[in-house]
Amino acid sequence: MAIRYHTATFENIPSEKRERILRAASRVLGRDGIGGARMADVAAEAGVSHGSMFSYFPTKDDMIRAVIARGMSLQAERFAASDDEGAGFAATVRTVFRSAWDEASAEPELISLWLSLSLVENARFADAILPLERDSTERWRRVVARGKASGEIDQGIDDGAAAYLLDALAAQLMKSRASGLERAKLELFVGTGLAEAAPDRMTDAVVAMLR
Template sequence: MTTATAAPERVPSERQTRILDAAESVFARAGFHAATMQDVAAEAGMSPGNLYRYFASKDAIIAGMAERDRSLIAADFAELDPAKGSVLDQLEALGRRHLVEEPREKSIIALQIWAEAARNPVMAQMCAAIDGTLVGGLALAIAGAKANGELPANLDDARFLQAVFMMADGFFCRRATDPQFDPAMAAETLFKAMRGLAQVLLQPEAGSV
């Protein structure tokens, strides 16, 4: 039995992927507001007119980036399976893939999206969709780890997930803003802290105050 979440949606075409990759580079360098569609087209090696055939605006590109990330996250969680061994080890490998192996630009983009989401309802919905996929995948993974004894049966899932999200968000912020940040070393600290918190963030015993 796997810990899969909803199946990922349609994969972007090769040309769309090329545009999204180019946009990430441009947005990380210049920011959403300063970057232009012409900048993205130049980075992607195509004419602006050709770019507009695939994405009508910068907002459409940002939506495409967010959905691609959400879909990839869903696909990664779909691969988790207690039959493959330690669920926590699989989660760590997944975490390193997104926190360490991805380029720093991903963190910079995430920071920009969160800032925009504070005032832009559409951007906030994109963040909520990604968060929903993360919560669903982590909740199922935690359930699997509790079932096989890797995590305490009385773990307070809600508090644990809240702690995980706050630490991961802080990781992204630090990586985005500090060029000297060592993601591999920080990830080691992060995962050890998560495992430790899993042993203390427990549901109160019945009848306790």
């Protein structure tokens, strides 16, 4: 069902090499951008020959899609892993904000790539992550619904707006791990050097607001 952007050759090589290449691509794409990334750099960083890249992916665009697809499934896995239907609203928000923060810190280049997908110039890749965004939407809606059911969220609150706000906050936190500008902005609000505390502080704040 999932579309494959790579060639049969790519499926035949050792999975260790496959991972190495996709990680290198992810790193270069995150660093130099979709347009600025050079296949030769990815090849060098992955320790394969320039020509080999094109035996793994028909075109640069295909490689990009493959990296996005991998990023998506990694993210989906993490979402699923952090999902605990039994936890309370505040605990859930705290867990999700914290894990979003940690994952973004671990692979900031994937976040950079994700940021790129919002640009019109890269719109042709955006469809690749829509499913993930949809997934994320649903997740937040359910979290809000549970919060209302448990009384942790005021009944008068607009569900959709609350979900949007929570999603936007999580996204903003992640972006501040990948982007110097977003990080600077975050520090303007929480204080220089206090970024690390941001996920918890935001959790407290948002939980308080919604009650």
